[in-house]
Amino acid sequence: MDHQPFFAALQRIYPKERLLTKGVQLLAYESDALTSFQTKPSAVVIPESQDEVIETVRLCHQFGVPYVARGSGTSLSGGSLPIENGIVIALNRLNRIKKLDPEQRIAVVEPGVVNLQISQAADRYNLYYAPDPSSQSVCTIGGNVAFNSGGAHCLKYGMTSNHILGLKVVLADGEVVEFGSESLEGVGVGPDLIGLFVGSEGLFGVALEITVRLLPKPELYRTVLAAYNDLETAGNAVAMVVASGLLPGAMEIMDRLSIKAAESAVDAGYPENAAALLIVELEGESEQVETEFEEIMDVIKESGSYEIRVAKDAEQRLRIWKGRKGAFSSVGRLSPDYVVQDGVVPRSHLGKALAEIDRLSQEYGLDVANVFHAGDGNLHPLILFNGREEGALEHAEELAGKILKMCVELGGSITGEHGVGMEKRNYMPAMFSEVDLETMKTIRRQVDPKEISNPGKMFPGGEAPALKMTGMHPLEAKGIISRE
Amino acid sequence: MSLQPTTLEELQSIVKDNQGLLPIGGGTKPALSTAFNGATRLDMSRLSGIIEYEPGEYTFTAYAGTPVRTIVAALAEHGQYLPFDPPLIEQGATLGGVIAANTAGSGRYRYGGVRDFIIGVRFVDGQGQLVRGGGKVVKNAAGFDLPKFMVGSAGRFGAFVDVSFKVFPEPRAYVTLKAVFASLGPALEAIYSLFTAPNEMDVLDLESLDDGRFGLLMRLGGLSTALPGRVERLQAFLNTKTEVLSNEVIQAEADAALWQQVNGFSWVPDGSHFAKVPISPKRIPLLENVLLSLNPSRRYTAGGNVAWLAVSDIEQLDMLLNKLNLPGLVLFGPPGRPFIGPRPGVSLARRVKQALDPSGKFLEI
Known part of the structure; x- marks a missing residue:
């Protein structure tokens, strides 16, 4: 395709420091946090206003040039992987918090605002933005919207989609549409367009302005750490907590390998020799939490744990979470490379799923570390391998694929929070029928109509760049982002 | 004309052979469920019953024609519930109808509405195809979130076959605190203060009383041993941080009866037209001003984020909502125009309509 007229038009919008076309400049945009996929885009544009984004999308539509909108590039499913002969629209400079209204508990933000910055801005009003993906200190809200990101604390208040009230978006053919409102009810009348747009992986267009709801900060946390001699007992403890009728804010499990990794990296002070750790956190109004805490302690004491610790203060709580949240990057100390999946199983099948992962691990001769959001059945098996060995990545990917298929067979999903992206698109037919997928494609x-907005993601088929994998993403190695 | 499929296959062939279909559940929201202008009633009530309910999973799947009261009863046996208080249960509302209309009662305040609990849907689209979106697990990011899209879709995109929901453990006890304020201003100020307070409430409703006074109803759910302390604390908060005139504690049967009435819309005067209007609390004074002439029975749920208005004439309300740029949904009233006021985003909805129902088997959006 002759890109000349297209580039000439881009040059009319962007000064040269915001229109990157040189090889070295483009390097940083070649991949996201799923580093095994890499593609060099034709150009990167760095808009500073919504109008520039709109004009860019309209040009792409006019000239039929594919694009991917990107925030910080922390997607774990390759969702923000560039498209060959396409452009990247880097949204990091659209990072204004346009409104923060504590009385109505809402904020209106641009897509390049970093997740954690919303909570930081809301902090003085005793409010926060609830969804907490582990990369929340760098990932942007635009990416969270595109992939309906989750986090450890989704059990009680839901994922990104449950916290978005209004959207202004530019659709792929250039039409600008606004829906939802500042009301907690969001769209409220007519089909839930927010529900449709959030999690659409960039296939409909680009979010320009996002109204989010804020929540009052929990008055009290009670964080309990329980150690077990085997993974299955820890899994059963989750079922016992769920059956007790209490609703914790988070419930996480780590297995022996991930505990070892976390300990070696951040010295979380976890009980030694544990085969599994369960973290249960209650949050909310103090009287209620204290009463729930008494009940939950009774449940955990009955659950076969050999050591139970309770965080005595905020510092101890943070230490527990630091180990948990750092577990992924620390796995890098155990293995040069790993792939991670985020399949979901019904909670009552957790034990069965873990046993099957263990069996597959032995069959493939690959170590698998497990760290997962146990409360909602969201697994995170980390499959360790050495990318310098011929065929090792493909071998690990094959094992990962078997785990995903198992999740579907147990009645679950191929992805709980990372999205399908590049990585899992070939597993979509395991979950959806041909008619289901064709219907989504028709929408x-x-x-x-020109299929230029983040093409190649979500749906099976299509060209994929060859897989490469040696070493972790630089930010991941530093523990700033993590694959969960 | 009325058609009543008893199997999926019948439903599919009905869709293939007919035009102008309006899927109907319990018919509890006549403005949405009355066929008009030659439209064909697609009575979904025979596709009914719970398909799967694992209490340990906190999820269920049921045919869309299942009465919500059947679901509520099954969940209650295991101490579970749909936290958003689906309205009109006693009157026979079905799951499908609750989704299609997007109706949630006062309980939607704490954990969200219909959209926040639906996790999966199977529906027959305008080409007679069975399409599935979402799944049966509580966390799922695979594919477009069609279950959420269908919330509020008013039967315009297809007919639901079955749906999956997540549910929560029900609080073991409730208490309601009713606080009275001299006028709207101090009542709204109290809402703003409560929004950033640590006190947790399942319900925060605003209602207009006689003489221009307004009441706030705060329902607290949780462990019974913690409730007295929490109520005292909330009273102390109201007394020190707001201009409350008086308050009253409503407990046990009185509490249950109160919320049954509110969520059953039994406070809506017979024969009136009745609409739901999403609003933000700060716009309530504006709405109250223009509503003066209509003097409707009304209630604001979800901390002043949803207005429920009972008026004598929906046309007038439509005009006012257009002026205020607030969309509304008519539940009781003349058939044919459930959507009043502006229609933000309708062009995107029409594109999806084109994809799911290109030949217009279901009514226009």
Whole structure:
């Protein structure tokens, strides 16, 4: 395709420091946090206003040039992987918090605002933005919206989609649409367009302005750490807590390998020799939490744990979470490379799923570390391998694929929070029928007739760049982002 | 004309052979469920019953024609519930109808509405195809979130076959605190203060009383041993941080009866037109001003984020909502125009309509 007229038009919008076309400049955009996929885009544009984004999308539509909108590039499913002969629209400079209204508990933000910055801005009003993906200190809200990101604390208050009240978006053919409102009810009348757009992986267009709801900060946390001699007992403890009728804010499990990794990296002070750790956190109004805490302690004491610790203060709580949240980057100390999946199983099948992962691990001769959001059945098996060995990545990917299929067979999902992206698109037919997928594609084509908005993601088929893998993402190695 | 499929296959062939279909559940929201202008009633009530309910999973799957009261009863046996208080249960509302209309009662304040609990849907689209979106687990990011999209879709995109929901453990006890304020201003100020307070409430409703006074109803759910302390604390908060005139504690059967009435809309005067209007609390004074002339029975749920208005004439309300740029949904009233006021985002909805129902088997959006 002759890109000349297209680039000439881009040059009319962007000064040269915001229109990157040189090899070295483009390098940083070649991949996201799923580093095994890499593609060099034709150009990167760095808009500073919503109008520039809109004009860019309209040009892409006019000239049929594919694009991917990108925030910090922390997608774990390759969701923000560039498209060959396409451009990247880097949204980091659209980072204004346009409104923060504590009385109505809402904020209106641009897509390049970092997740954690919303909570920081809301902190003085005793409010926070609830969804907490582990990369929340760098990932942007635009990416969270595109992939309906989750986090450890989704059990009680839901994922990104449950916290978005209004959106202004530019659709792939250039139409600008606004829906939802500042009301907690969001769209409220007519089909829930927010529900449709959030998690659409960039296939409909680009979010320009996002109204989020804020929540009052929990008055009290009670964080309990329980150690077990085997993973299955820890899994059963989750079922016991769930059956007790209490609703914790988070419930996490780590297995022996991930505990070892976390300890070696951050000295979380976890009980030694544990085969599994369960973290249960209650949050909310103090009287209620204290009463729930008494009940939950009774449950955990009955659950076969050999050591139970309770965080005595905020510092101890943070230490527990630091180990948990750092577990992924610390795995890098145990293995040069790993792939991670985020399949979901019904909670009552957790034990069965873990046993099957263990069996597959032995069959493939690959270590698998497990750290997962146990409360909602969201697994995170980390499959360790050495990317310098011929065929090792493919071998690990094959094992990962078997785990995903197992999740579907147990009645679950191939992804709980990372999205399908590049990585899992070939597993979509395991979960959805041909008609289901064709229907989704038809919707996509109605919104994006030229299929230029983040093409190649979510749906099976299509060209994929060859896989490469040696070493972790630089930010991941530093523990700033992590694959969960 | 009325058609009543008893199997999926019948439903599919009905869709293939007919035009102008309006899927109907319990018919409890006549403005949405009355066929008009030659439209064909698609009575979904025979596709009914719970398909799967694992209490340990806190999820269920049921046919869309299942009455919500059947679900509520099954959940209650295991101490579980749908936290958003689906309205009109006693009157026979079905799951499908609750989704299609997007109706949630006062309980939607704490954990969200219909959209926040639906996790999966199977529906027959305008080409007679069975399409699935979402799944049966509580966390799922695979594919477009069609279950959420269908919330509020008013039967315009297809007919639901079955749906999956997540549910929560029900609080073991409730208490309601009713606080009275001299006028709207101090009542709203109290809402703003409560929004950033640590006190947790399942319900925060605003209602207009006689003489221009307004009441706030705060329902607290939780462990019974913690409730007295929490109520005292909330009273102390109201007394020190707001201009409350008086308050009253409502407990046990009186509490249950109160919320049954509120969520059953039994406070809506017979024969009136009745609409739901999403609003933000700060716009309530504006709405109250223009509503003066209509003097509707009304209630604001979810901390002043949803207005429920009972008026004598929906046309007038439509005009006012257009002026205020607030969309509304008519539940009781003349058939044919459930959507009043502006229609933000309707062009995107029409594109999806084109994809799911290109030949217009279901009514226009």
